[in-house]
Amino acid sequence: MTGIFVLDKPEGFTSFDAVAVARRLFGQKKIGHTGTLDPMATGVLPLLLGKATRAEALLPDTDKEYRAAFALGKRTDTGDRTGTAVEETDARVTEKELRAVLPRFRGAISQIPPMYSAVQKDGRRLYELARQGIEVEREPRPVFVAALELLSFDESRQEGELLVSCSKGTYVRTLIEDVARAAGTLGTMTALRRTRACGFSLADAVPLEEAKRLAEEGTLAALVRPVDGLFAGLPAVSVSAAQAARFSNGGALDLSRTALRGQAVPDGTRLRVHAPDGSFLGLGEAAGGSLAVLRLFCEPGTGKEENG
Numbered sequence: 001m002t003g004i005f006v007l008d009k010p011e012g013f014t015s016f017d018a019v020a021v022a023r024r025l026f027g028q029k030k031i032g033h034t035g036t037l038d039p040m041a042t043g044v045l046p047l048l049l050g051k052a053t054r055a056e057a058l059l060p061d062t063d064k065e066y067r068a069a070f071a072l073g074k075r076t077d078t079g080d081r082t083g084t085a086v087e088e089t090d091a092r093v094t095e096k097e098l099r100a101v102l103p104r105f106r107g108a109i110s111q112i113p114p115m116y117s118a119v120q121k122d123g124r125r126l127y128e129l130a131r132q133g134i135e136v137e138r139e140p141r142p143v144f145v146a147a148l149e150l151l152s153f154d155e156s157r158q159e160g161e162l163l164v165s166c167s168k169g170t171y172v173r174t175l176i177e178d179v180a181r182a183a184g185t186l187g188t189m190t191a192l193r194r195t196r197a198c199g200f201s202l203a204d205a206v207p208l209e210e211a212k213r214l215a216e217e218g219t220l221a222a223l224v225r226p227v228d229g230l231f232a233g234l235p236a237v238s239v240s241a242a243q244a245a246r247f248s249n250g251g252a253l254d255l256s257r258t259a260l261r262g263q264a265v266p267d268g269t270r271l272r273v274h275a276p277d278g279s280f281l282g283l284g285e286a287a288g289g290s291l292a293v294l295r296l297f298c299e300p301g302t303g304k305e306e307n308g
Contacts (some may be wrong), residue, residue: 001028001050001221001224002049002050002227002297003049003050003224004046004048004193004224004226005026005048005049005223005224005229005250006047006200006205007044007211008042008043008044008202008205008206008207008208009041009042009045009194009208011041011045011273012038012040013039013208014036014037014038014039015033015037016210017033018033018045018047019031019032019033019047022047022049022206022211025211025220026215027202028050030049030050032047032053033045033046033047033048034047034056034169034197037194038080038192039082040080040153040191040192041193041204042192042193042194043127043193043194043195043202044195044196044200044201044204044205045205046197046198046200046230048166050296051227051296051297052064052197052227053229055230055231055295058231058283058294059230060188060230060233060234060270061082061198061199061233062170062198063165063166064079064165064166064167064168064170065147065165065166065194065195065196065197066162066164066165066172066194067161067162067195068162068173068176068189068192068193069192070159070160070161070184070188070189071158071187071190072093072158072188073089073090073091073186073189074087074188075088075089075177075185075188076188079168079174079177079190080188080190081187081191084225085196087186088186090122091184091186093184093185093263098160098183100183101182102149102150102179103176103202104182104238105145105175105179105182106203107144108144108149109142109144109145110140110142110143111140111143111171112139112140112174127145129142138156143162143166143167143169145166145167145170145175146166146167148162148163148165149162150162150171150273151163159190162176162252163181164282165196166225172192173188173189173192176188198230199229199230199233204225206223227280231239231270231272233285234272234273234283235271235274236274237260238259238274239258239259239274239275239276239281240276242274243257243258243274244273244281245281247284248282248298249283250293252290252291252293253284253291254289266286267288268282268285270284270286271284271286271291275298279287280299281297282294282295282296282297282298283295283297295306
């Protein structure tokens with residue numbers, strides 16, 4: 001089976017755990033995911049089934065959205081509530097002071113990856129070093145924060161919640177630490193829920209327990225979405241049966257002989273290619289008046305979308 005299944009990942013599961021469960025539910029080994037969620041985090045985790053795993057490196061929308069709860073006055077070694085407190089302060093901030101520093105962290109910013117992360121240093125994961133009590137220097141990394149809003153803040157408890165829309169690779173727990181520091185205090189992430197990923201939202205996601213129930217009923221496969229959904233923002237072109245067969249065999253198409261004839265298609269433009277029956281064949285890329293195969297998601301030579 002090929003397609004996308006959007007899971008609402010529960011707390012306590014790693015992304016690998018979620019994939020392992022999905023392999024059992026769908027009865028197939030070839031399943032991947034589009035972005036790691038820590039065990040503490042919950043929410044949208046798109047799973048790629050079958051040939052959909054080929055899409056991971058080509059995703060046009062890798063931005064994520066989160067609701068992140070935080071507590072001020074303490075910093076942990078992991079940046080979240082699962083870690084050990086390493087620093088505390090009696091400093092207190094007002095909601096006005098907290099809101100005043102948020103604009104500094106919108107747009108293009110730099111982050112230093114936390115020690116408890118999968119970033120590699122000299123061939124070793126940072127979390128492996130952190131577990132040994134070793135801290136190493138890390139290079140700042142550019143990320144983009146499209147939205148950062150304070151949803152709530154209890155001044156008496158020094159606890160609140162943020163809405164964060166950001167680029168792939170952004171560490172929300174680091175963002176909370178940096179915001180707290182800018183406001184004159186310390187911060188720890190206490191909960192994280194991913195509300196959007198790869199164009200999918202919580203409304204599209206299926207809780208794990210419901211997925212298990214549907215699998216027992218034999219109806220889970222009906223919730224698998226077509227691969228095309230990952231590339232909904234790209235322009236599409238429908239080709240003839242002969243062109244579909246050629247494209248699915250890896251052959252480039254003459255753009256002037258497709259439905260796009262007469263239209264200017266700049267080199268490098270990526271397009272979704274569909275057979276006459278509407279099935280998704282794969283992605284093509286314009287180059288010198290031709291549409292070259294970028295990635296196929298159909299059975300070679302058939303011009304038919306692979307669904308099972």
